[in-house]
Amino acid sequence: MGKEDNGYGSRKDGDDPETDTDTGSFSQHTGNSTDDNSLQLESPFLDDNAVSADDDGVKKSREGRDYDDEEGHLVYHVGLVMKGRYEIILTLGEGAFGKVVECIDRDKQEHVAVKIVRNIECFREVAKSEIAVLEEINSLDDDNRFACVRMLDWFGYEGHICIVMELLGLSTFEFLRQNHFLPFNVEQIRHMAFQLFRAVCFLHRNKLTHTDLKPENILFVCSDYDLEYNNETKSKKKKPRSLDVKVVDFGTATFDHEHHESLVSTRHYRAPEVILDLGWNQSCDVWSLGCVLMEFYLGRTLFPTHDSKEHLAMMEKTLGPIPPHLLKKTRKQHYVHNERLNWDEQSSSDDYIRANCQPLQQHMLRCSEDERQLFDLLGCMLEYDVYRRITLEEALWHPFFSPLRVQKQRS
Template sequence: MGWKDNECTSWGDVDDQKTEVHDDRETGGSNHYKPCSSPENDNLPECAFPGDNAVNTDGNGAERSHKAKSCEVDEEEGHLVYHSGLVMKERYEVVLTLGAGAFGKVVECIDREKNEHVAVKIVRNIECFREVAKSEIAVLEEINSLDDDNRFACVRMLNWFEHEGHICIVFELLGLSTFEFLRQNEFLPFSVEQIRHMAFQIFRAVSFLHRNQLTHTDLKPENILFVCSDYDLEYNSDMRCEAKKLRSLDVKVVDFGTATFDHQHHESLVSTRHYRAPEVILDLGWNQSCDVWSLGCVLMEFYLGRTLFATHNSVEHLAMMEKVLGPIPPHLLKQTRKQHYIHNERLNWDEQSSSNDYINKHCQPLKQCMWRRNEDERQLFDLLGCMLEYDVCRRITLEEALWHPFFSPIRTQQKLRS
């Protein structure tokens, strides 16, 4: 993919590449693995995961992405050279390539021992990537141990091994990422009911992580995968077009390469750009609440069908936040170490600039984003307002969010079933 070997602080998506994807919608979209440079020196390497570019089943309404046609190989920069039919560890037979990223490749394999299809992440044989892989394995082993009956929607690691110097992590095979499904579905938004069903699972999973002193740090639609992304084609009366309707809305959270325990060192810069919390941008330090902000951005993307904060620049990002959410509290601006972002105790932003014109065109106050303004939408936007709170002391926790009235229909259903 052309990444320098020292760009290995994580394998989350490169900052800002998604801006390009959404901007290119009308011309057919762009490859969402394509890196996009940022003027800020805070790029994070890009990511791929089981299912990001391939559906795990065939049948009516299911399809394989063009990414999965063959096992493309790359001998450069520590990638494993492999081919369809290669058997690793005398057990895992390579079928096809699911995706690729800075960290290496993800392939679909047949587990000959269990006669089932799995996804194997093959990490580049470069020390910094090996270290991140070891960290992810430790987190996944902890998750497996704490959730041995698989109650929470976190991807299951099935095994790991080394092959010719490459760490290989075996996962259950999942479907498309929520972002890839949106892309293939012409960025038609999810319905409020669909968002409710997915959000409840995601919140439970990440709340489980938080209860066990773990922060994901890179929550985004690319890292939320459908368990199965089979679909039917139906006419969408709102958009007046034929659209894909998923048969199941079950999802799982993936990619724990940058997950951080409370007791571990906290890197100053975390999260992919568009989902990065204000306290991270302002270098105020962060905790588990940065995941809550990221999920607020994710739900808005599900609702709008586009990225909420589509930007390449930190100050512009903060200016977008102010357009959507109102002014950043002065006490946070006073505390920031990024004093060049501030002028006269306000955000250092030129409202006469062409960038400001872009913001005015693409951003509007949060409540004005509602389509129908019915009770379900009012509850969703009330919850989003609690999640997209600048001050971490006032931001809702996911444990609290699960008891928000927006999720009352799901809790009622659970009571009836029990």
């Protein structure tokens, strides 16, 4: 969980529920079902003041004291000790799923982040799923080699599922925001991308798809920074002291054998096969990471839209026409006319797209070899056809990462 990342929560999308989804991630985490017998979430952890639902669904103790607000968030105060162990010292942020607080673990005398999930059944189910995924990750990566957030504990408190995580720094989105959206440089992107690709490749090898990769769900391990003068903007720019990052928010992570929801990912990072309802697999994470790297490079989202058809039109402006064989197979035939995207090039929306989108290679700011390799890699990731899209296993061997591989061999 991130420390003092008070801009948590994704940028609001504004789409209607049928066309968009924000998984309730608070710039962090936000499911799949899991066997209830493996997660006994209630009575072993609750104190003697058992709770019951009143008429409006808000939990109250037998003494009548409110535990939840009208939206199902736990009502708490600084100094509250949960499970006789975790003392709340400040709120880090909140989202649709609940709130994240920084706590002192009195048993270990260390700071941790605790995600307090809203006391609403759908969010409880997502939390159970996240716990199951994080337990699997802990088991598969017991020596913490891959950049995935560590779950340290979980428990129930007054009807709320609470997930204890290692305390991390700011999200990469929040760092960009606080840095006036000045982009990261290519060397910084290389170091962050290598860790992210290894982490998500590790998930993929273990038959898991994250499904919600975005800058809000990528956190610096430590967000300390130095100030350096930026000649281009004539202003001071924050430079992270460490480029170590971790992936968070496994609430919508899905195993290969599990049911795949038709709509996944947050709007700007959603792969074309998801929008076209063609089914999806692990390669949707590759597309999302391609969008993330472009956001790191530009300091803004690659596809700034809130509408599915406009999103597809932006892809075409950036990446060229969507292959006819994909449009032919889509269940969203209202997006298609004569085996092409059904798009009015005379519309005001098209004016907006022309103003905000351009062919991918034209985004390249400098013609250095490093940037050429980065954009070659991005072109392989932002490939419409999942059968032609690069895998992360392959991506880790791309020439863009050669300097890091050489560095590793020397050390």
